[in-house]
Amino acid sequence: MAAAAAECGEESWVLTATARSPTNIAVIKYWGKRDEALVLPINDSISVTLDPDHLSATTTAAVSPAFDRDRIWLNGKEISLSGGRYQNCLRELRRRARDVELKEKGIRIRGEDWEKLHIHIASYNNFPTAAGLASSAAGFACLVFALAKLMNLNEDDGDLSSLARFDPTIFFCPCCKGQEVHVAACMVDLSSGKWEMQDVKGNDSIAVQLANESHWNDLVILIAVVSSRQKETSSTAGMRDSVETSSLLHHRAKTIVPERILQMEEAIRSRDFTSFAQLTCADSNQFHAVCLDTSPPIFYMNDTSHRQGLLQTIINSVERWNQVEGKPQVAYTFDAGPNSVLIAPNRKVACLLLQRLLFYFPPHQDNDLTSYVIGDTSILQEAGLHSNEDVGALQPPPEIKDKAPHQRYPGDISYFICTRPGRGPMLLPEDQALINPVTGLPK
Amino acid sequence: MAAAAAECGEESWVLTATARSPTNIAVIKYWGKRDEALVLPINDSISVTLDPDHLSATTTAAVSPAFDRDRIWLNGKEISLSGGRYQNCLRELRRRARDVELKEKGIRIRGEDWEKLHIHIASYNNFPTAAGLASSAAGFACLVFALAKLMNLNEDDGDLSSLARFDPTIFFCPCCKGQEVHVAACMVDLSSGKWEMQDVKGNDSIAVQLANESHWNDLVILIAVVSSRQKETSSTAGMRDSVETSSLLHHRAKTIVPERILQMEEAIRSRDFTSFAQLTCADSNQFHAVCLDTSPPIFYMNDTSHRQGLLQTIINSVERWNQVEGKPQVAYTFDAGPNSVLIAPNRKVACLLLQRLLFYFPPHQDNDLTSYVIGDTSILQEAGLHSNEDVGALQPPPEIKDKAPHQRYPGDISYFICTRPGRGPMLLPEDQALINPVTGLPK
Numbered sequence: 104m105a106a107a108a109a110e111c112g113e114e115s116w117v118l119t120a121t122a123r124s125p126t127n128i129a130v131i132k133y134w135g136k137r138d139e140a141l142v143l144p145i146n147d148s149i150s151v152t153l154d155p156d157h158l159s160a161t162t163t164a165a166v167s168p169a170f171d172r173d174r175i176w177l178n179g180k181e182i183s184l185s186g187g188r189y190q191n192c193l194r195e196l197r198r199r200a201r202d203v204e205l206k207e208k209g210i211r212i213r214g215e216d217w218e219k220l221h222i223h224i225a226s227y228n229n230f231p232t233a234a235g236l237a238s239s240a241a242g243f244a245c246l247v248f249a250l251a252k253l254m255n256l257n258e259d260d261g262d263l264s265s266l267a268r269f270d271p272t273i274f275f276c277p278c279c280k281g282q283e284v285h286v287a288a289c290m291v292d293l294s295s296g297k298w299e300m301q302d303v304k305g306n307d308s309i310a311v312q313l314a315n316e317s318h319w320n321d322l323v324i325l326i327a328v329v330s331s332r333q334k335e336t337s338s339t340a341g342m343r344d345s346v347e348t349s350s351l352l353h354h355r356a357k358t359i360v361p362e363r364i365l366q367m368e369e370a371i372r373s374r375d376f377t378s379f380a381q382l383t384c385a386d387s388n389q390f391h392a393v394c395l396d397t398s399p400p401i402f403y404m405n406d407t408s409h410r411q412g413l414l415q416t417i418i419n420s421v422e423r424w425n426q427v428e429g430k431p432q433v434a435y436t437f438d439a440g441p442n443s444v445l446i447a448p449n450r451k452v453a454c455l456l457l458q459r460l461l462f463y464f465p466p467h468q469d470n471d472l473t474s475y476v477i478g479d480t481s482i483l484q485e486a487g488l489h490s491n492e493d494v495g496a497l498q499p500p501p502e503i504k505d506k507a508p509h510q511r512y513p514g515d516i517s518y519f520i521c522t523r524p525g526r527g528p529m530l531l532p533e534d535q536a537l538i539n540p541v542t543g544l545p546k
Numbered sequence: 547m548a549a550a551a552a553e554c555g556e557e558s559w560v561l562t563a564t565a566r567s568p569t570n571i572a573v574i575k576y577w578g579k580r581d582e583a584l585v586l587p588i589n590d591s592i593s594v595t596l597d598p599d600h601l602s603a604t605t606t607a608a609v610s611p612a613f614d615r616d617r618i619w620l621n622g623k624e625i626s627l628s629g630g631r632y633q634n635c636l637r638e639l640r641r642r643a644r645d646v647e648l649k650e651k652g653i654r655i656r657g658e659d660w661e662k663l664h665i666h667i668a669s670y671n672n673f674p675t676a677a678g679l680a681s682s683a684a685g686f687a688c689l690v691f692a693l694a695k696l697m698n699l700n701e702d703d704g705d706l707s708s709l710a711r712f713d714p715t716i717f718f719c720p721c722c723k724g725q726e727v728h729v730a731a732c733m734v735d736l737s738s739g740k741w742e743m744q745d746v747k748g749n750d751s752i753a754v755q756l757a758n759e760s761h762w763n764d765l766v767i768l769i770a771v772v773s774s775r776q777k778e779t780s781s782t783a784g785m786r787d788s789v790e791t792s793s794l795l796h797h798r799a800k801t802i803v804p805e806r807i808l809q810m811e812e813a814i815r816s817r818d819f820t821s822f823a824q825l826t827c828a829d830s831n832q833f834h835a836v837c838l839d840t841s842p843p844i845f846y847m848n849d850t851s852h853r854q855g856l857l858q859t860i861i862n863s864v865e866r867w868n869q870v871e872g873k874p875q876v877a878y879t880f881d882a883g884p885n886s887v888l889i890a891p892n893r894k895v896a897c898l899l900l901q902r903l904l905f906y907f908p909p910h911q912d913n914d915l916t917s918y919v920i921g922d923t924s925i926l927q928e929a930g931l932h933s934n935e936d937v938g939a940l941q942p943p944p945e946i947k948d949k950a951p952h953q954r955y956p957g958d959i960s961y962f963i964c965t966r967p968g969r970g971p972m973l974l975p976e977d978q979a980l981i982n983p984v985t986g987l988p989k
Contacts, residue, residue, distance in 0.1 A: 348828075351835060354797040381841075385791075388843045392794060392835035395847075398824075399865035400831045402858050404838075415845050422842035 116210050117167040117543045118203070119536040120253035124162070124245035124528040125155035126230075128324070128444050130383040130436055131360065131367050132390040135346040145346065146356040147364045149371075151446075152316065153324060154525030155229075157478035162226040162245035163537040164253045166212070170221035176537075176545045177226050184224075192247065193222065200254035217254055224249075225537035225545040230520065248528045316526040319374050323453035323482070325445045325460065326520040329413065338439045341394065341401045348398040355393055376448040380431030383446065384421075387436040394439075403439045413515055416463060417443050420500070424459065427502040432456070454486035457521070461488065462497040462509075464516040478520040559653050560610040560986045561646070562979040563696035567605070567688035567971040568598035569673075571767070571887050573826040573879055574803065574810050575833040578789040588789065589799040590807045592814070594889075595759065596767060597968030598672075600921035605669040605688035606980040607696040609655070613664035619980075619988045620669050627667075635690065636665065643697035660697060667692075668980035668988040673963065691971045759969040762817050766896035766925070768888045768903065769963040772856065781882045784837065784844045791841040798836055819891040823874030826889065827864075830879040837882075846882045856958055859906060860886050863943070867902065870945040875899070897929035900964070904931065905940040905952075907959040921963040 133148035153159075173193060175184045184190070200217035203210065212220065224246060345352045363382055370378040394401035404414050418435060425431045433456050434446040445460070447453035457476070466475035472491050476483050488494055499509040539546050576591035596602075616636060618627050627633070643660035646653065655663065667689060788795045806825055813821035837844035847857050861878060868874045876899050877889040888903070890896035900919070909918035915934050919926050931937055942952040982989050 350802050351794045351797065351832065351839075354794065354801070358797070359793050385839075385841055388841070389794065389839050392839040395838060396794075396828075396832050396835040398828055398831070399869070400861060418843060426842070 115167070115169050116208060117165050117169075117538070117540045118205070118208075118210055118212075118253065119163050119165045119533065119538055119540060120249050121161065121163040121531040121533070121536045122245050122249040122252060122528055123155050123159050123531055124248060125152050125159040125525050127152040128436060129438065130379070130434075130446075131363050131386050132436075132438070134390055134393055135342050135352055135356065137346075137356075145352070146360040149313065149364060149367050151322075151324070151524055152527055154316075154479075154522045155529075156525070157520060157522040158230045159525075160226055160228045160245040161531065161535070161537060162224060162249045164246070164249040165223040165225075165536075165538040165540075165543055166217075166220050166253060167223075167543050168220065170223055170543060173222045173224075175224040175226070178228060179545060188243070192243075193250075196247070196250045196254055196256070199256050201257060203253075203255045222250070222253075223538055223543055227537055244528065252530055313368060313371055316524050319371065320524060321449045322524055323447045323450060323456075323479075324522045324524070325447070325453065325456060326478075326522070327417065327443045327445070327460065327464070328517045328520065329442055329515075341397065341403075341439065344399070344401070345393055345397040349393050349396040351396040352393045355389060359389070377430050380425075380434035380446070380448075383434040383436050384431070391437065404437055413512070414443055416512070417445070417460075420459060420463060420503070421445070423502045424500065450482070450485060453482060453521070457482055457486045457488070457519075458497055459500050460516075460519065461494045462499060463512055465494045465497075465511060465513045466491060467514040470514075474518065476519045476521060478522045480521065482521045558610070558612050559651055560608050560612075560981070560983045561648070561651075561653055561655075561696065562606050562608040562976065562981055562983060563692050564604065564606040564974040564976070564979045565688050565692040565695060565971055566598050566602050566974055567691060568596050568602040568968050570595040571879060572881065573822070573877075573889075574806050574829050575879075575881070577833055577836055578785050578795055578799065580789075580799075588795070589803040592756065592807060592810050594765075594767070594967055595970055597759075597922075597965045598972075599968070600963060600965040601673045602968075603669055603671050603688040604974065604978075604980060605667060605692045607689070607692040608666040608668075608979075608981040608983075608986055609660075609663050609696060610666075610986050611663065613666055613986060616665045616667075618667040618669070621671060622988060631686070635686075636693075639690070639693045639697055639699070642699050644699065646696075646698045665693070665696075666981055666986055670980055687971065695973055756811060756814055759967050762814065763967060764892045765967055766890045766893060766899075766922075767965045767967070768890070768896065768899060769921075769965070770860065770886045770888070770903065770907070771960045771963065772885055772958075784840065784846075784882065787842070787844070788836055788840040792836050792839040794839040795836045798832060802832070819877075820873050823868075823877035823889070823891075826877040826879050827874070834880065847880055856955070857886055859955070860888070860903075863902060863906060863946070864888070866945045867943060893925070893928060896925060896964075900925055900929045900931070900962075901940055902943045903959075903962065904937045905942060906955060908937045908940075908954060908956045909934060910957040913957075917961065919962045919964060921965045923964065925964045 127150040129148050129150045131147070131149040133144045133146055135145040137145040173184050175182055175189070184193075197217045201214045203212040205211075226245060363386060366378065367382050369375070370382060391404045394403055414437060421433055421435050424433070432447070432452055436444045436446070438444075445456060447456045461476075466472060468491065470491075472483065472488065472494065473480060476488075483489070488497075498504075503509060533540070537545055570593040572591050572593045574590070574592040576587045576589055578588040580588040616627050618625055618632070627636075640660045644657045646655040648654075669688060806829060809821065810825050812818070813825060834847045837846055857880060864876055864878050867876070875890070875895055879887045879889070881887075888899060890899045904919075909915060911934065913934075915926065915931065915937065916923060919931075926932070931940075941947075946952060976983070980988055
């Protein structure tokens with residue numbers, strides 16, 4: 104430290120880089136690795152990046168000759184950096200770090216200095232970390248991105264993705280829950296992002312952008328956040344079990360997904376919502392089918408932590424609606440956790456969807472509507488829902504009108520997030536840094 | 547009628563044939579037809595026939611020149627015979643009926659007389675029809691068998707199976723719920739019965755016996771009867787949807803099942819319980835995976851009519867037990883309905899299984915133990931369970947001892963049936979006929 108400081112000129116400067124990474128939702132899902140050691144996914148996947156205004160992590164990485172050890176703060180609270188994931192990440196990034204020279208600030212760091220300089224990291228999620236929505240994933244992605252910028256890494260986006268793979272205990276998982284490195288990669292450059300699997304071993308798992316966030320920006324995404332209870336099977340263990348025991352998984356990876364990837368790319372390219380929705384729903388169901396075909400079977404979709412049939416209620420109501428209309432109105436997709444993601448083609452249908460969701464799942468009476476539907480709350484006004492009374496007065500959707508009783512489940516959903524496709528990770532200007540440029544500590 | 551009576555000699559005789567058909571449980575499951583018109587199954591299946599003492603239908607078919615119309619009584623109550631299934635069945639059987647001559651009784655029926663003679667049928671199930679345990683299936687199987695005997699059909703067992711296929715609205719389904727014709731066939735000649743699919747079209751779906759009921763008679767089968775609510779998706783419609791929309795189904799039928807059939811045959815032949823249990827559990831889970839891969843998805847295993855995670859509680863407890871012991875202790879299998887079937891290799895393990903099941907699912911306090919565990923009730927004594935108090939005092943299974951809390955679910959299961967493999971359909975002597983040989987009406 105002192106040595107590093109001496110080498111850098113003894114000034115007490117603090118250099119920061121701040122990045123913001125959104126979370127994303129896989130519509131063609133990845134489940135399983137084809138190479139455990141190289142952490143290579145068994146099949147391609149396609150994800151939609153969500154608007155960082157609603158679901159993102161912001162991370163500032165700072166370096167200073169005055170820092171005497173690496174430190175990290177998550178949502179304002181210092182946590183341990185001793186975990187293998189962080190240590191591997193920092194080691195690998197330092198190995199690739201390059202010269203930085205900012206003459207106007209009198210800062211000069213040589214590539215080899217990074218081995219001795221210490222780092223402060225501050226990260227913040229703009230959505231509840233308990234939501235099971237890849238909060239640590241978004242944070243880790245952001246960390247990689249911010250550090251890479253701070254250290255002046257000469258990596259193109261694809262390389263950044265592969266860089267994020269250095270921890271062999273972490274999988275590439277589009278579901279973004281505990282599968283941080285994949286997400287790290289996703290978040291580097293995806294809006295509607297595709298995980299492309301190539302034949303070269305080692306560095307062949309890269310993320311490529313299919314379209315930017317303005318390509319299909321009338322999509323509306325509603326996320327029903329269910330519960331924050333720990334899932335019963337970790338994705339890491341579940342994936343390994345599926346690869347080892349599910350014969351359906353291998354057929355899916357080899358035969359079904361390659362075709363679906365092409366179809367989904369075409370659906371996204373041509374903004375064909377019917378096809379997009381059919382593929383999204385089918386792939387979500389097939390992912391859970393593969394989980395069920397695993398020995399022992401994995402039940403993500405009916406985790407005992409929430410009410411019997413909650414997610415089935417959502418699926419069944421969407422399927423019934425789609426069936427009555429003769430074509431998909433909305434798409435649903437469920438990852439390896441309890442939350443459900445619903446995608447509508449436009450605001451008008453999103454309003455109809457929200458009315459349906461709030462019909463089935465009204466807020467608890469002591470829960471205000473504005474804290475029950477968060478994110479892009481303007482959807483509430485557009486749907487004519489200004490109060491809990493408006494929700495209480497909602498009529499059953501036409502497609503179930505004749506089917507009594509109309510069951511409603513107040514309190515089963517913690518809250519809804521309304522959002523839209525968004526842009527991938529971005530650098531933020533210096534004044535948005537989470538670390539004070541004088542003290543080197545979180546603001 | 548009068549004409550027929552005249553042709554048969556005007557005597558007022560009543561001729562009866564009585565058959566008893568057990569129900570069965572598929573351990574390699576069939577789901578989907580490869581030919582809708584010919585009602586051919588998309589893959590082979592293997593079923594275990596259950597002891598008719600516990601789960602069977604008994605049917606008497608009677609003919610008399612005095613009968614003026616076809617009539618049927620089910621469990622003592624007359625029901626309509628006008629349904630297509632019955633009409634097709636009777637028509638097809640009459641077409642194949644042959645001469646019957648019983649000189650000592652003065653009875654002579656020529657093949658062509660059957661077209662004019664009328665039939666009385668009486669059928670009785672020795673298990674609750676509400677149990678969803680193929681009660682109508684067993685009844686229909688029995689009807690075919692009894693009528694075939696009455697009419698002196700010259701059909702070998704395989705032909706009887708195919709004969710049972712004449713109603714194209716009925717599938718061949720090993721799950722035995724509403725898929726009567728298949729069961730009819732199964733019940734003709736199966737103990738551990740295999741549905742063999744051959745290449746010849748038309749009459750190629752036949753049932754063959756892999757082993758008789760004494761081959762592996764130390765198996766103990768425990769059935770947890772959950773609820774009698776109508777299932778949400780009929781097997782007929784569900785199967786058709788799966789064939790049309792699930793790509794996993796076709797891979798399963800083409801690639802996975804043929805291999806499993808061979809493995810299961812070998813497991814049964816060599817009484818290899820480890821292999822039998824692994825295949826049984828894997829195939830049950832894969833069947834439900836295919837249902838989930840269907841569009842719209844089918845959720846038999848977590849039908850909203852019963853408590854969240856009830857069947858998962860059973861699966862998880864079996865999986866944990868099997869895992870702790872290092873090899874399968876018991877097998878589980880779930881059909882297209884809410885009941886679960888558990889198979890233990892012997893009485894000793896069956897007692898341990900029953901203790902576990904009653905630990906998780908004790909009877910309601912106003913439910914007596916002897917009406918809660920029915921069938922082969924001697925298992926209760928062997929397991930040291932003589933009263934509800936004994937059940938209340940059950941300790942958590944060792945494999946979950948360290949995991950608090952130990953949740954118990956009184957009342958979630960309606961009752962258990964303890965049974966064993968049994969022999970296929972059989973004829974019963976005249977004195978066990980359900981129809982009075984003088985009046986021609988149910989006794």
